[in-house]
Amino acid sequence: MRHILVGFAAFTRSELANLFQYRVMMFLYALWDVVNPIIYLIVWSLVAGERQISGFSRDDFIMYYLVFMVVSHLALAIEVYTFGPLIERGQLSPRLLRPIHPWWHAAAVNISYKVVNLIMLIPVWIGLFLVLRPAFPGDWITVALFLPALAAAIVLSFFIGSLFAMLAFWTTRSFSFWQIWTSLLFLMGGQVAPVAVLPGFVRDVAVALPARYALGFPVEVILGQLDAGELVMGFAMQAGWIALAALAFAFVWRSGIKRYSAVGA
Amino acid sequence: MTADISVRNLVKHYLVPVREGGLRASIKGVFKRRHRRVRAVDGISFEVARGEIVGFLGPNGAGKTTALKVLSGLLYPTDGEVAVLGHTPWQRKRDFLSRMTLIMGQRQQLFWDLPGIDTFLVNKAVFGLDEPTYEASFNLLSEMLELGDLLYKPVRQLSLGERMKSELAAGLLHSPSVLFLDEPTLGLDVTMQQRIRQFIKDYNAATGATILLTSHYMADVKALAERVIVIDQGLVLYDGLLQGLVESYAPHKTITLQFEQPVEIKDLERYGEVERIDELQFRIKTAKDAAPGATARLLADLPVADLSVEDPALEDVIDQVFRTAAE
């Protein structure tokens, strides 16, 4: 266990240093995380006007997308871009030769990426908050509940992103599959609209699928829009999906690495 | 002497899809893929004792790299038994990975945009080296490879040779007892090749590590390995001393002659195959047993200014091995 912690810390240090070499690119990625939520913030505050839509006032929408901006950044899965290519180019081999599981390195890359991007995001976020000054509808309880929901969303999206990245063991078209997931996140994960705002049956589907729990759920939690039953149900769904994704992860890694080692590393 | 590496009947086959040219064939290929079985390694056995340096020879596609990858745990074999340091490599146990290294010439374990030292620190942590061990290993490698301030420049700014030195050092930081080196000198200039070669030799002498290396450059093999294993098409053609290889596969010697005045070629042809270098210089390939007699008669009959007898170049010997195998 100790060697894993020490190794993980060392990976994180180097990856942080590595990413700082790409400040400009990182800034652009951060910008990307900002632009989309702003568009939908504007669209929905225009649609809402002075009325309430499925319990969301104009201020709620603004607050929703401001928090969403941070959550979507922290719960972003980058493994399809960082780990998938290693498999495709056969560059996984050096990592398999180290006496530590390669996914510890991948997790370090993920965390470093988010730390560096967060540093870029914070000033933009504060600026937007000061300009828009929305009322915060939650309280300290919702903030306290937000943290575990966020952590669970980060873990879930890491597992799911890794699953898509590992499709590269079998197909050169893992990217097309990945786009199915990003489409799902967009429509039913709370990006185009808060899940509560989705029309009838789409909302029921979204509540069952993992996308919401990997992205929009923590935002709903902090805004205090959910009643006790919905909260319990939501956390249970998060736990369930994480368990399922983790199982799939272990299985796919094992058979994937077997295949990688069978066809030529 | 204990065997650090023992390989018994190792087999590794791949199925590769067959692609044919033309539109029709590739449309058919979408629905029905035809596969071809590639016998990369087809039943090889050998042992390497602790502290030995063994050269792994063979043409491209002979199965050298595949064998090294199986030995270092990157590939599952199709069949056979392998033990390296008492471990089955492809289980990739922590103890196994901590005691061996695979260094591939073109592969990159260094962080591209960071100075090499960062990769060192990562490896220090990952291999769980404590400060004194790391320090000692670092100093040894840094001195032997003359790393100097190379480690403090971003890797992308290094030349190919400098990168190879850093790569070697990063791969050896944890003082492995078994080294698999795949083409360690590929693409380097001659001076750098010699430096790397000397380093491998010194490293083996200093640490008693077991080394299995492949190389395209015969000079590497000649300088480093007393014993060679020649494989082609997945089979071991020869396993033994380098000198023995020359003797059994090169039953001829080369006599190089410098004359004082022009001679008739047909006077030389009776001794063997003649190659004319210039007006007064010739090279004769003669059977090994016949060489002493031929030398004596050449000196007696013709106006010889200078004469030397040599074993053929190692490249030619290897070539001969493969040609014999093909026949």
Add this chain to the structure above:
Amino acid sequence: MRLARIAWAFLRSAVQHELAYRADFFGNVVRSLLGTGTAFGGLMVVFSHTESLGDWNFPQMLGLLGVFYVVQGVMAVFMSPSLNKTVEEVREGTFDYILVKPVPSQFIASTRRFVLWHVTDVALGVAIIVIAAGRLEDKVTLMDVLVFLAMIFTALSIVYAMWLSLTTLVFWWVRMENVTMIFNVFYETGRYPVEIFPFWLRQALTFIFPVAFITTVPARAITGREASWLTWIAPIVAIVVVLAASKFWRIGLSRYSSASS
């Protein structure tokens, strides 16, 4: 004429390249369908709660979406591949091979690569526009179509000028890893009409990063909305920015020539 022949040669080799990897084609069709399908779904969600967005109704928004994909497709086929390649070459120092060719450098830099499969985006975009036009309250007139085509042409000219300018930056700022990224971040705003944005953002998207001319203005023409003053100045803007971008390219080039050894 000679330039046309060269461009044709590049195009032909692109076709051959594409045919060699035609397996990718299906994957990319799937991706295009997913992209447009998702965007369509997004619009449905928004319009499930409203009749209009900044006085654009659903069919009109659909028309805008179509324009967005047509421009994106054309850009991805004809512009970004060549110019990204140029950025890469300047960085790696192989750009010199372009300079020694007896053909204007800007021409080669912007025509030597085509990624054909993105035509699927163009085709889907056109299909969306046709569907949208059919659902409009007023019939689309021939005049509308002509104005639309003219506006698409100006839009593409402006997009080209922007690509060229972004590419030119590489002469100063060698580590411009990803030009596409910069463009796409802003282009994303083109999915919605520029009128819905607050004042300062609207101004920025009209005059600094002129996405207004790229999607909103052509979409106005084809969805039977009244032409705004932007429609009338669009051709002038296009001419000015194309000339300016070309001038900027030459300035960058002279800097490159004097700076490299």
